[in-house]
Amino acid sequence: MTTSLSRGTLGIDAAPSSPGPIPFPRLVRVEWTKATDTRASRWLLVLVALSTAGMMLAPILAPARFDQTYTGYLDVASIAQVILVPVVGILMLTGEWSHRSVITTFTQEPRRIRVVSAKVTAALMLGSGAAVFGGVATAAGVGLASASGRTLEGTLSVGDITGYLLYLLLNMLGGVAIGALLQSSATAIAAYFALNITIALLGTASTLIGDWIDTATTWTWVLYTDWGGHVPQVAVSTLVWVVIPLAAGAVRTLRRDVG
Amino acid sequence: MITTTALTKSYQRMPVVRDISLRCEPGTITGFLGANGAGKSTTLKMIVGLVRPDRGTATIDGRPFVELPNPTRVVGMLLDASAMHPGRSGRATLTIAAQMAGVHPRRVEHLLDLVGLTDAAEKRVGTYSLGMRQRLGVAQALVGEPQALILDEPANGLDPEGIAWMRTLLRDFADHGGTVLLSSHLLHEVQATADHLVVISNGAVVAAGRLDDLLASSTILVRSPDPAALAAALRAAQIDYVAGPGDALTVDASGGRVTTEVLAGVARDHQVLLTELRQSETNGLEQLFFSLTAAKAATQGVAA
Numbered sequence: 001m002t003t004s005l006s007r008g009t010l011g012i013d014a015a016p017s018s019p020g021p022i023p024f025p026r027l028v029r030v031e032w033t034k035a036t037d038t039r040a041s042r043w044l045l046v047l048v049a050l051s052t053a054g055m056m057l058a059p060i061l062a063p064a065r066f067d068q069t070y071t072g073y074l075d076v077a078s079i080a081q082v083i084l085v086p087v088v089g090i091l092m093l094t095g096e097w098s099h100r101s102v103i104t105t106f107t108q109e110p111r112r113i114r115v116v117s118a119k120v121t122a123a124l125m126l127g128s129g130a131a132v133f134g135g136v137a138t139a140a141g142v143g144l145a146s147a148s149g150r151t152l153e154g155t156l157s158v159g160d161i162t163g164y165l166l167y168l169l170l171n172m173l174g175g176v177a178i179g180a181l182l183q184s185s186a187t188a189i190a191a192y193f194a195l196n197i198t199i200a201l202l203g204t205a206s207t208l209i210g211d212w213i214d215t216a217t218t219w220t221w222v223l224y225t226d227w228g229g230h231v232p233q234v235a236v237s238t239l240v241w242v243v244i245p246l247a248a249g250a251v252r253t254l255r256r257d258v259g
Numbered sequence: 260m261i262t263t264t265a266l267t268k269s270y271q272r273m274p275v276v277r278d279i280s281l282r283c284e285p286g287t288i289t290g291f292l293g294a295n296g297a298g299k300s301t302t303l304k305m306i307v308g309l310v311r312p313d314r315g316t317a318t319i320d321g322r323p324f325v326e327l328p329n330p331t332r333v334v335g336m337l338l339d340a341s342a343m344h345p346g347r348s349g350r351a352t353l354t355i356a357a358q359m360a361g362v363h364p365r366r367v368e369h370l371l372d373l374v375g376l377t378d379a380a381e382k383r384v385g386t387y388s389l390g391m392r393q394r395l396g397v398a399q400a401l402v403g404e405p406q407a408l409i410l411d412e413p414a415n416g417l418d419p420e421g422i423a424w425m426r427t428l429l430r431d432f433a434d435h436g437g438t439v440l441l442s443s444h445l446l447h448e449v450q451a452t453a454d455h456l457v458v459i460s461n462g463a464v465v466a467a468g469r470l471d472d473l474l475a476s477s478t479i480l481v482r483s484p485d486p487a488a489l490a491a492a493l494r495a496a497q498i499d500y501v502a503g504p505g506d507a508l509t510v511d512a513s514g515g516r517v518t519t520e521v522l523a524g525v526a527r528d529h530q531v532l533l534t535e536l537r538q539s540e541t542n543g544l545e546q547l548f549f550s551l552t553a554a555k556a557a558t559q560g561v562a563a
Contacts (some may be wrong), residue, residue, distance in 0.1 A: 021328040022359060030358050038346035039383075100342035103309060104399065107336050108359040110308045110325040258309040 022109055027118035028125075035092050035122055044088060045126075051080035052134055056141035063150065070156045071224075073141045074164055077134040078223060082171050085130050086192060089123045089175025093249070094185040102258055112254050120176055120246075127172035131165045159225045167223035173242045174215060180249025183256070212236045260285060261334070261407055261440050266305050266315035268298075275301050277463040278315070283440045283455070285406070288433050290453030290470070291442040292548065298462035299442040300338070303411050306440075307336055319407060331360045334407040335400030340392040340415070345385030349376050349395050352384055353402065360403035370398040375424075389416030397428070407438040414448050426452050446548050450474070458548060466547060473544045481522055482507040482535035492529035498522070509539060 035041055055076050059066035066072055093116075096102045109115050142152055175192060182188040196216070203210030203217065210217055211233050218237040221230040261283040268276040276298040283289040293299050304310040306317040308325040319327065319334050327333050343352055353367045371377045374394040384392065393416050400408055408429070414422050429439050429452060443449045449456060449470075456473055458466040466473060483489040486506050493500050493508065498517055500508045510517055519536050526533045 022361065026358065026361065030355055033355060033358070034344075037351055038344060040346050095344075099344045100339065101344050103338055103342045104356065105359075106309060107307050107324075107338075108331050108356065110327070110330060255311075257311060258304065 022114075024114065024118065027109060027114055028121045031092070031115075031118045031122040032125060034095070035088070035126060041091070044084070044091070048081060048084045048088065048130060049133060051084065052077055052130075052137050053140075055080045056137050060141060060145050060148070063145075068145070068150060069153045070138070070142060071160050073138045073145075073152070074134070074156065074160065075223070076141070077138045078164060078167060081130055081134055081168060085127060085168055085172050086175030087189060088126060088130075089172045090179035090188045090192060091185055092119055092123050092126075093176055093179030094183055094188050097183040098185045106258060113250060116180060116250050116253055120173075120180075123172055123176045124169055127169045128165065130172075131168045134164065134168070135161065163223050163225040167219055170215070170219050170222060170238065170242070173246070177242045177245035177249060180253065181245040183249070183252070213240055215241055260320055261289075261306065261318075261409070261438055263302070263306060263317040264315055266302060266312050266317060268301055268305060268310065268312050275462050276305065276312075277461075279459065279462075279464055280315075281440070281457055283407075283438050285436050285438045286433055287454045288429055288439040288441065288452055289455040289457060290449030291440060291457050291459070292446060292449050293442070293444065293459040295444050297444075297459050299444075299459065300411050301462075302459075303338060303409055303440070303442060306409060307334070307338070309338070329360065329403070331356070331403035331405060333403075333405055334409060335403060335405040336408070337393070337396040337400045337410045337413055339411065340389065340396040343384045343392065343395070346383055348381050348383055349387070349391075350380040352395060353398055356399045356402045362403060366402065366404075370401055373401070374398045390418060390421055393417055394421070397425070406436070408432060408440070410439070410441040412443060413441055414443060414445070422448070446545060456544075458544075466544065478539040479510045479512045479517065479519055479522060480504075480507050480535065480537055480539045481510060481526075481533060483526070483531050483533055485531060488529070488531045489526070489533075492525050492531050495529065496525045498525065507535065512538075 036045065056073070059068065059073055059076050066076060096105055105115055106112055138156075145152060175188075178192050178195075179185075179188045182191060199209060199214045200216055203214040212218070213236070215237050218230065218233045221227065222234060227234075261281065263279060263281045266276055266279045267274070279298070279302050281289070281291075281302075291299055291302070301310055305312045305315075306319070306324060307330070308323075317324065319330075324330055324334070347355075350367060350371065353370060354364065357364060357367050368377070371380050374397055376391065376394055376398070379387070379391060384395065387395065393413065397410075397413065400410065410429075413425055413429075417425060429441070433439050433454075441449075441452065453470055456466070456468065456470050457464055481489065481500075482505075486502075486508065489508060490500070490502075493510065498510055498521075500510045502508060510522065512518065519538070522536060523533070525531075526536075
């Protein structure tokens with residue numbers, strides 16, 4: 001341990017440096033690091049990967065109950081991901097409030113909107129990563145099925161893959177938005193699932209809610225690239241689940257006093 | 260240089276900070292002294308943009324903190340050593356701060372060595388003692404090679420050796436031209452570290468100035484068998500006083516107008532018998548501070 005500070009350590013005798021603003025890519029890189037470098041976050045990502053791979057066994061072991069098509073396998077890959085990916089998104093936005101490390105983050109970059117933007121960008125990158133992993137898992141599943149002597153119908157078009165990517169990113173943003181708004185991990189996760197279940201139940205009673213608000217319906221059209229006539233429904237549900245809570249969350253983040 | 264002008268903040272209409280103006284010069288250590296709950300942390304958080312003041316301004320080197328392009332290159336902070344992710348290692352925590360600030364990764368190792376955490380660098384922060392977190396917090400504050408430091412209760416959780424180390428470090432920093440603002444609720448802690456002192460109570464500044472001036476005995480103790488007559492005489496002569504210790508009165512002599520001779524004259528003119536008249540032995544600052552904290556503790560006791 002050194003008790004005396006060298007000039008180099010302090011840096012205050014050096015010519016006053018006037019470093020520019022923190023470049024946005026650097027903020028994104030830091031947020032990516034924070035989302036992936038702790039034991040808890042790694043376990044969550046491993047859980048996403050394992051459950052995706054695990055789900056892939058279902059259409060292989062029970063061929064009668066699943067479409068034996070490429071897109072059918074891709075759907076299966078999305079089942080586990082769509083539950084856990086939003087949780088990743090929630091935690092990316094709430095984690096620092098829960099651990100109170102926002103004190104450090106917002107003093108290193110006081111323009112809080114840039115921090116929020118960096119977190120959203122990093123979340124979209126992670127969502128894309130999950131989509132790529134889903135694609136790889138699907139390919140492995142299809143490969144296994146073929147090896148067992150089954151022939152799968154169809155191919156995967158660019159549209160199928162884009163639909164899958166958009167579907168995951170929308171679900172990621174759904175988590176991100178509610179995390180940004182509620183700023184508490186436990187509250188946001190509980191609210192996310194409670195709201196989804198409530199809306200799904202109400203959707204069975206009211207087609208208005210089912211077709212315009214329930215993302216289990218509207219975003220599934222995105223997954224199946226079934227855009228015909230559904231653009232307004234997809235837009236409205238995205239407005240309700242992503243745009244409005246994310247905007248409100250950004251405003252709340254900018255205004256909140258960090259105690 | 261850190262300055263604030265009339266910083267004011269209320270929570271739910273309860274004033275927490277009232278008209279606090281500070282001025283911390285390069286090359287000095289300013290101690291910000293007050294009882295727990297006096298408004299120190301809120302003031303420091305207003306300086307660095309974490310809390311928005313209702314009124315007033317704060318600047319670092321003439322600019323509001325939130326307008327600094329890369330603030331940690333200008334001012335380093337340790338505001339709450341427990342506000343770190345417990346699952347990240349000390350080295351990882353510091354690396355993230357270094358990345359944000361845009362300094363060379365080598366600086367992380369250098370700082371770990373400086374604060375004596377090299378051996379514990381790979382351990383998770385959740386396993387650290389408060390003192391170790393405090394050291395990590397100091398390293399984090401220094402990461403951007405700042406010219407100023409703002410530290411909230413930096414001595415918290417440190418052992419005596421750690422406290423001595425911290426003092427040396429801060430003195431060194433100031434001697435190299437750095438500006439230091441540190442808060443504490445312990446008078447002797449600030450006394451041993453600071454050159455300038457700002458004392459606050461219930462959110463307002465009650466004393467400020469050079470430590471030496473504030474520590475100089477500036478009160479006169481005067482005692483009479485008839486305290487009421489003595490008090491009346493002082494009021495008539497327009498001399499400020501406070502009751503105590505015991506049945507004696509303490510007179511403020513800081514302006515130089517009031518001396519023991521003047522007081523003797525007032526007593527003679529009003530025919531009040533004096534049994535004691537002398538410069539106070541206890542220093543005024545300590546008395547002031549203890550009376551403030553005691554008053555605070557008393558009101559808290561009543562509230563509880």
